[in-house]
Amino acid sequence: MKKSFFIFLLCNLFFLTAQTDTKIIETTQIQNQENSKLIEIKKENLPTIESLLPSRSNLVFKEYQSIIESNSKALRAGREPEIIFFLYKNTEKFTFQALAARCCITQETLATLNQIDNGQQDIKNKELILPAVNGIFIPSSEEKTLNSLETLLQENYLKTGNQILTKNNFYYNINGRNYIFLQDKRFSSIERAYFLDSALQLPLDKNAFWVSSEFGKRKNPFSQKEKNHNGIDLAAPEGTPVYAIKDGAVYVCVPNDNEFGNYVILSHDTGKTTSVYAHLQSYTVEQYQTVKKGEIIGYVGQTGMATGPHLHFEIRQGGKPENPRQKLKLDEK
Numbered sequence: 001m002k003k004s005f006f007i008f009l010l011c012n013l014f015f016l017t018a019q020t021d022t023k024i025i026e027t028t029q030i031q032n033q034e035n036s037k038l039i040e041i042k043k044e045n046l047p048t049i050e051s052l053l054p055s056r057s058n059l060v061f062k063e064y065q066s067i068i069e070s071n072s073k074a075l076r077a078g079r080e081p082e083i084i085f086f087l088y089k090n091t092e093k094f095t096f097q098a099l100a101a102r103c104c105i106t107q108e109t110l111a112t113l114n115q116i117d118n119g120q121q122d123i124k125n126k127e128l129i130l131p132a133v134n135g136i137f138i139p140s141s142e143e144k145t146l147n148s149l150e151t152l153l154q155e156n157y158l159k160t161g162n163q164i165l166t167k168n169n170f171y172y173n174i175n176g177r178n179y180i181f182l183q184d185k186r187f188s189s190i191e192r193a194y195f196l197d198s199a200l201q202l203p204l205d206k207n208a209f210w211v212s213s214e215f216g217k218r219k220n221p222f223s224q225k226e227k228n229h230n231g232i233d234l235a236a237p238e239g240t241p242v243y244a245i246k247d248g249a250v251y252v253c254v255p256n257d258n259e260f261g262n263y264v265i266l267s268h269d270t271g272k273t274t275s276v277y278a279h280l281q282s283y284t285v286e287q288y289q290t291v292k293k294g295e296i297i298g299y300v301g302q303t304g305m306a307t308g309p310h311l312h313f314e315i316r317q318g319g320k321p322e323n324p325r326q327k328l329k330l331d332e333k
């Protein structure tokens with residue numbers, strides 16, 4: 001490494017430490033939290049780790065590793081750890097799990113700090129903040145744009161008058177978003193299951209269908225008017241089994257709707273995600289019953305407004321329709 005870069009690095013570390021001291025301010029922005037400290041972190045001020053590969057390890061990475069090690073010693077000895085962050089761009093194409101393992105940081109720490117809501121998420125070329133201490137970052141209640149994992153965490157920690165929040169916690173503003181940091185906290189078994197098991201089952205066997213209409217704006221085949229298509233149409237022979245994409249409960253089953261014919265809506269993750277299955281020949285579930293991922297819930301038909309047998313499938317996050325092509329990873333089919 002060049003000497004000048006090393007000096008730059010030292011300055012950066014010094015700057016960061018100094019900044020941490022001065023930015024620890026008694027906050028009035030976060031309500032009802034006495035003795036809380038708001039620490040501001042900006043990506044552009046963080047020291048950058050160029051490589052995590054052993055053969056190309058650089059001094060910044062070594063520095064990072066030694067801070068992590070001394071932090072775990074400090075915690076074991078009951079001392080305060082040094083909370084510090086680094087920046088890394090994943091051009092080396094680590095998977096999420098491999099990256100967490102390489103950094104010796106828990107998956108929940110890395111995931112919650114970087115808005116990653118499932119363990120299978122593709123993080124190639126993603127810019128990530130690497131922390132030097134473990135815990136869970138929860139967006140504070142004024143943050144409204146949340147991924148589904150964050151929604152779950154907010155529900156579990158912020159809305160139940162959870163004891164943990166009355167302690168002396170750290171508050172962070174990271175790139176403009178406010179977080180509460182629960183040091184050393186791990187995912188509960190439910191949160192872990194949610195994080196690891198978010199790969200969805202396809203609603204039809206992968207060889208049984210072709211996409212006959214995409215998500216988004218299209219001309220309604222009946223009225224010829226431009227309309228938003230909130231789902232994707234999967235053309236398949238009448239009677240093809242339709243599967244629940246994920247564990248959940250039957251929110252509603254509707255027979256003979258003018259538009260959707262026989263249709264079923266499932267609710268997943270305590271209602272944060274819903275999936276819609278329409279134009280069914282018939283359904284095999286009842287309202288409020290629970291369903292397992294992969295369970296048959298009905299059969300493809302052409303009931304309601306349909307020009308041929310197909311499944312109209314929708315997935316909604318917090319009520320907002322999302323493109324099922326990405327959610328179901330149809331491009332990798």
Ligand SMILES: [Zn+2]
Nearest residue numbers: 231232233312
């Ligand atoms: Zn449709």
